[in-house]
Amino acid sequence: MDGHLPLPGASTSPYSVLGNYRVIKNLGHGAFGEVKLAQHLPTGCKVAIKILNRRKIRENGMDQKVEREIKISKMLVHPHIIRLYEVIETATDIYMVMEFAERGDLCDYIMMNQRAQEEEARKFFQQIISGVEYCHKYKVVHRDLKADNLLLDSNGNLKIADFGLSNIMLDGHFLKTSCGSPNYAAPEVISGKLYAGPEIDVWSCGVILYALLAGTLPFDDGSFPDLYRKIKGGMYTLPSHLPSGAKELIARMLVVDPIKRITIPEIRQSHWFRANLPCYLAAPLSDVINQMRKINEEILERVIMMGFGKSFLVQSLEEKIHNEGTMSYYLLLDNYNRANSYYSIELEMYQENYSAAMQIGESSQSAARNSLTGILNHQQGISLRPQPQSQSSERWGLGLQFGSHPLQIMAAVLGALQKLNVGWKKIGQYNMKCRWSPTFNGHTSQIQSTSIDTALRDPSQIDIDLNADILAAVVGQNTVKFELQDFSFVDDIFSKAKLINQDKCRKTTCSRNETSGSRIRKPSQPEIDLPQPADPDHSLLIEVPCRLL
Structure with missing residues (x-):
């Protein structure tokens, strides 16, 4: 229905008719126009209409960002995300007709109530996490989560709004834009570092939870340099009156190192979050x-x-x-x-x-794990060719993306390592430290003494250490150490990966899994072609950071 409703020239009058809408009053002002309260005449329902001026959009070079905001808002349909009903376009303006939340925003709520009671804060936080998790499921990172962008409907239920700074998370690529409110921004954002996406939304959620329970922001200062110093150093104080469970959760969300920061699946497992869910x-x-x-x-x-x-x-x-x-x-x-x-x-x-x-699902997962070794017996072969990447992309990526089961890939990789006389040692789940040297010949029997089949059936058996003789043999100019890890969980994607050669660093064609086990879709126009929800069962990546000794 986009662009087909007539717009009379007197539409800015407080009670004029805008196609099927009667504009009632102004609700506020934005960077590119106004937000008005209106009534949808056929149904009598109230809506909020966000008016974007095309001239201002062009002058600020925001055409693609506005288009992306509209595409993302249309896609997201969730009980705790403001719904975009339709977009009306004219030669001068863009009208976004959205769900109206009549109780204002969370910032007003906190100012009015000083701080929320524990149960109310938990309810809001549960609703925020549910909406953010849904966004990440569709590979959307909000990047501007703050109390001002969390609205309350007539029943006091929370709705995530304003996707103007949101972006699509692409497999194998990082984001770098520093955006959002500084008080809610993660350290890596204000530092101008690369970030994957979900981890910065988690940080913002931690700031929001703190504000709900304490009535103040954890990071606040009249001087921006001092504010940034506090954020980068994770310098804040937890009030003594905060519930212990909430304290623990906030502390894990406001971790400066994004690799160690808690993830949304881990938040969902916390006792404080699960209470009265x-x-x-x-x-x-x-x-x-x-x-x-x-x-x-x-x-x-x-x-x-x-x-x-x-x-x-x-x-x-x-x-x-x-x-x-x-x-x-x-x-x-x-x-x-x-x-x-x-x-x-x-x-x-x-x-x-x-x-x-849930009970059936747990049983099915257990059965699936027990039958993993049978998968290889029914496979005719496995291709270890990475997913093709766009030649026009020059950004750094992370890992190599494959579409097969982790067990299959690890079987092929370990088999290749054996043929190359590479020794390995298990240091974690699907994670090996490897050592290769041309002088390895004659020293591989001990390393290969553990069957790959046995190791794959029981990953704990992949624990083959290198003895002193082998270590002595491999130390030399041509010896290569590297680490091999199979990633299949969202918190793994924040690990750093680089390949350092003797002469120079070279770019590698890599991919990153943005959500747990997601299948790769490589849009030709990432701002326009939005991804589908991630499939949790069908892909992984391998990170191989290595260096020459």
């Missing part, structure tokens, strides 16, 4: 997404009574087509949800099924 937030994210995709028959009938054909409307909803019918449906649906606490009620109805599914 609503069923719909405890359910797997895929269940929540599927639940939201279900068509509400009552709302559907109401829209049909407005003159829309049922088959046309159902097809539009299933194919996510934006038109007047789907616009009316989603407005009525969200209004119904707010009035009836739909998300809690609807998802509580299948709580028992969810609990049973």
